[in-house]
Amino acid sequence: MSLNVEHHEPRVLPSEKPIRLLDNAGHALHGRETGGFELPPVERLLDLYRRMVVARRFDVQVTALTKQGRLATYPSAYGQEACEIGVVSAITADDWLFPTYRDSIALLTRGLEPGEILQSFRGDWHNGWDQHEHRTAAMATPLATQALHAVGLAHAARLRNDPIVTLAYLGDGATSEGDAHEAFNFAAVWQTPTVFLVQNNQFAISTPVARQTHATTLADKAVGYGMPGYHVDGNDVAAMYAVATAAVDRARSGGGPTLIEGLTYRIESHTNSDDPTRYRAARDVEHWKRRDPIERLEKYLVSEGALSDEVRAEIAEAGEALAARTRDAMSASPELDPLELFDHVYATPRTALAEQRAALEAELAAHSEHAREEVAAR
């Protein structure tokens, strides 16, 4: 017995060889490897290049600030810029992004400022931006839970006849979570306008992807839900952008969800407290550094004569300006009000919380009185 036959996309497994439009030397590809996707126009690629270079400057700056102790932690996306930037660039300001903790650089494209993005990593508060203003949900730390939020929001928008798309980012490890399965299934059954990006950076902290799945590719999973899945070279921003754009267009026109796997590599450690030498060889990292997504696109743009020294300088300047803003934002020490801890838990005021708030207030007052006395005694 087959179900919903009329709704099915062709039952084709994603290609084992990832879709790519540019090879590692920056040459445009033709034929089967492209999966039928077309190379985006050069102006678009130049824009993606600009965003990737600026994003990497930001990422390197934040990693440095974290080593200096300015942030409690920072999960770097160094090396994943083609996935991070290529896919988020396919949605509009009206669409919604549901990111994970590793997706800081994608948030730059949503108009968020460094101070907003990094507030939670600095430890000020759990979420630092207005989600509705930027149509960007809080970074999800429990894995795959945000994928369901993306499906629910997309369904609500469709009930309201709002033509928006939701984009959920996940990692390879997250595909093992039950919520990933439930999100893929709900999205497919309800045909929500949702695009799932699985960034396969090959490690969930230390656990290699081979210990997450026995499937040939993570994109294979899409087939079981009755949605299209694409296995894409995640270090080829042209391919990531082209596939994501097609998926976003299909979602917006009522064609339902898509699962995109970007095959990439996490060059940095999981976070600053991780020690990757315990689980992977330096030569593997070197191998992937030679497949750098920014260098690949740069070679193509140079060969097309699209990257003048003037443009390079201008992009570098934009990167430095962002890095400076990031340093400034992380140097500032905003006054945190401990009493605010009680203020946002409930919309409906609670007596018990008011009592506990008053207790902390008294404790703080006693502390500052004590400190004043100590100063006076010296």
Place this chain on the structure above:
Amino acid sequence: MSTPVTEPATDAAASAPRPLTMAGALNAALRDAMAEDDRVVVYGEDVGPLGGVFRVTDGLQAAFGEDRVWDSPLAESGIVGTAVGMAMYGLRPVVEMQFDAFSYPAFEQIVSHVAKMRNRTKGRVSVPMVIRIPCAGAIGGVEHHSDSSEAYWAATPGLTVVMPSNPADAYSMLREAIDSDDPVVFMEPKSRYWSKAELALPVRTAPMNRAEVVREGTDVTLIGYGPTVRTALDAAAAAEAEGLSIEVVDLRSLSPFDDETVGASLRKTSRAAVIHEAAQFGGYGAEVAARLTERNFFHLAAPILRITGYDIPYPSPKLEEHYLPTPDRVLEALASWEWDLA
């Protein structure tokens, strides 16, 4: 999808009193809330054409269409997780967990997201929703159909947890829960689904965050909620014959806890016992006893008792009568106090 058909709100005019079960009152509350507020959507497992396994959503899909009431895939985390996204977009989801123990797959979504969203975003994003959980036992249910999971939810900051004990409260509190700007875990005691009352709808009882004295007395305060309010009332009626005057407080709200109402009753009687079906250790009664003792110690004539299920998994149907707190067990427990009636 079919075109929604909206029925007129029954709030417009009070109906004549008619006998209603708790399940019927909940159904009427959902119907009236949906008619009044087009943000309200109802979904879960088998809530559509079947009307839910307890028929609480009976007829709603026919009345409001598949865009307002629909059967979801069978996945509780998915149900609650998608409700988070819908609430973020401005809908008011009312989702059903089919049975108490089947809500556990949704634990992470409820604890990590539903409860924390408002605080995490400094109030800029809230996810008001109602998570309906048929709960507790005494219905001859097989394994995993009779759990009392209230302590898990009540221990979670950010959640509001309520449990009605009668049809009038069921209607009024569900309406209030749907209107609330906070997410509400709405627990429905299964053994009371078929209890009846004469109700003229729309009925409004006390605010859902307040406990209520449902029987006045002078010697003992019995504190119950959901199914054990009936237990307490039966115990009080039996005790009256023996000359013991028992006051019964229906908590109604487990989070927040109404210190004012319960404390006032305790200070009047100076003795209290809390009754619940859930196991004793770490159960909700421990919190009740602890906070009442902290705040009222010098008014107490005896330690506050917990009359609860045993510290064992909920038993199979033929043994559940030995597990559940009964009026007799309540009266036995009260007799354990030293009574100085001189």
